[in-house]
Amino acid sequence: xxxxxxxxxxxxxxxxxxxxxxxxxxxxxxxxxxxxxxxxxxxxxxxxxxxxxxxxxxxx
Numbered sequence: 001x002x003x004x005x006x007x008x009x010x011x012x013x014x015x016x017x018x019x020x021x022x023x024x025x026x027x028x029x030x031x032x033x034x035x036x037x038x039x040x041x042x043x044x045x046x047x048x049x050x051x052x053x054x055x056x057x058x059x060x
Contacts, residue, residue: 002039003059010053
């Protein structure tokens with residue numbers, strides 16, 4: 001299964017509560033930190049909701 005590297009690029013200060021909750025559910029807490037997640041429709045949906053805060057790379 002493909003993997004995604006997801007990095008938090010912008011601050012969560014002043015964002016909507018549901019956007020903050022989505023970023024926290026992905027496992028991101030601080031700017032510059034990254035996680036690796038499996039490429040699933042659920043994760044893609046979460047990414048698309050807060051894509052303006054994230055940077056996403058596909059890993060092989």
